[in-house]
Amino acid sequence: MENQTPSKDLFVPVERESEEQHEIGRPSLSFWRDSMIRLRKNKGAMAGLIMLIIVTIMAIFGPYMNEYTANEQDLSRSKIPAKVDGLGWLGLDGTLSQIEEGDTVEAARSSALARFSNDEEFTEINVLNDGSDGGEARVEAVHDPYAAKGIDSNFWFGTDGLGRDQWTRVWEGTRISLYIALLAAAIDMVIGVAYGGISAYYGGRVDNYMQRVIEILTGIPNLVVVVLMILILDPGIMSITIALVITGWIPMARIVRGQVLKLKSQEFVLASQTLGSSDNRVIRKHLVPNVMGLIIINTMFTIPSAIFFEAFLSFIGLGLPTPQASLGTLIDEGFKSLQIYPFILFWPALILSILMIGFNVLADGLRDAFDPKMRE
Template identity: 70%
Template sequence: MDNNKPSKDLFVPVDMSSNDSEKIARPSLSFWQDSFIRLRKNVGAMIGLAVLIVLVVMAAFGPYMNEYGQFEQDLSRAKMPPKVEALSWLGMDGTLTSVQTADSLEKAEQNALMRFNNQEEYIKTEVLNDGSNGEPAKVEATYDAYGAKNMEENFWFGTDGLGRDLWTRTWMGTRVSLYIAVLAAAIDMLFGVAYGGISAYYGGRVDNIMQRIIEVIVGIPNLVLVILMILILEPGILSITIALAIAGWIGMARIVRGQVLKLKNQEFVLASRTLGAKDNRILRRHLIPNVLGLIIINTMFSIPSAIFFEAFLSFIGLGLPTPLASLGTLINDGFNSLQIYPHILLFPAIIISLIMIAFNVLADGLRDAFDPKMRE
């Protein structure tokens, strides 16, 4: 066992001058610099941020990338499938596919042709099962919708039941979702932070009254608030905005209140008060900055909920009125013809899923970056 011990001769004292003993090995970093470095190392958060940037750019410029307006109707091109020449291998080749089953092969082929108005010149059929094995006969029909209508222009996301271009309408609807995201963040930052900070800092009777007001607002469901706004105003973005402004900040106010209650009796607050700082300055310069990381994290987590709330309202008919487009109204339109024309629902559903997942992943990354316990 003694043979495995290192020899003392291997250890030599390091020559170090008194000036080098207190030398800082690396430059000091502020809390925000250190947090940003850790955020950049989070691959998931960076991917989420990149996805959000791409979606914002597409929402800003996407509707202008073709010549079709969001309200432009043409029934002759209704429910056209998506077609992109370079992405035909993804199924975006301008064709519609239907699988028909019947007791006999002839009947299945007849049903397949009838599904696309017997336009045999533009229909290709493929026998999946001829029925010889005792199971029903199955035939797949592929219909060239663009060739049948002699259409030379391509619709990248297809068209809806009124012939409106879904590419334009989807990105216009994305603007609504991003507006809701910005609105939710602004409401949390302005109302929630101010209300929670004032309630916790002054405490006593002020805190008691302000918390009772919150409890009254919490007792009213958001859906009821929206319905009341619609009765007073009209269905639209204004009703949703007011409903979010009334109740969307309560969660943030409670979180900020809890954090300020823990910090307001700390020594740095007492020192600032002793030096004559006013309450407004103590809140703005000392208390709120110390909970800013938590504020940003909770704001990012509240954004997907607000986006989903708007999409849900539009889906049940309480959101934007027709013909305005939001992702919720587009999903509602596509839901009615999901089995026959799935592309009408597919693209808005993908966009809203990407928005919500990207915000959640980015929020997770921010939480890990701002949390000192996650520091390596």
């Protein structure tokens, strides 16, 4: 079979306008836009962000949603459980229950009523086991403290030992904890980015001296710094914030230093220096933006650490003085009556857990979104 040469008429060039030749068939995506698209696809990170937004909104407006103030005391309504109309099926019916065992139903009944000062008028007795099967009798006493104390209004999170409204105190405590954490994280970011960027950019003797300062500060435990601040200053928000700032910026400075050391020898930095850019401009306009992803991620991990550190200090008595409320002080108060009135501890512990989980899940999502290797 003879080879047939294709006719030139089969190959006709497509005529295109000059403008069409430079059109981009697909819209271009910047690094930040592409990262945000991938972040929105992360369901866990979005769930954490939604939780944080809800808690933040409640911390701002929650204390104004009822008529009680955070420090309004009334011992006649102390240790009242949470009650919300229409949510009794969730256990928010304002009742207290006590289950006791005894040789007889009467013995178990007397033990169950003893917690409520034998107030039978406002206590319902449910016999769970009458002992007829050979075992011990079990009786549940369900007490209504709202009716017993003549309280008409509802307390959505209950009250503490001094009769203060837990709803107001929990959200004001959340506001203070968020304020301390965000302020400490912002100062850590500013100091850490500036310190690490300058140390890595200039290098040599400057870097050597600045890193020795970091090594000295790293050797001082945070708890020792906090105790020193409390001895010098009065216990409060300022002393905790200063203690967090003194050593909290060190991880950020080390991360920025490592990245700047890697980037400062790149061609775009050399080109900027050749064009006469000052060192300040090179750091601000070229180096810091290229490590902004790591800065944001590290800041998001710093915030829950600061919240937990403040709660820990308040729990051991080194935090805010009474009657100021934070999540740590509220957890400390609830822990003292955990076995009898666990609801006093439950609500601040729940909010603290939501904050810790929300920030950590969102930080994990940001880390994956800013990592080019995770791109589909």
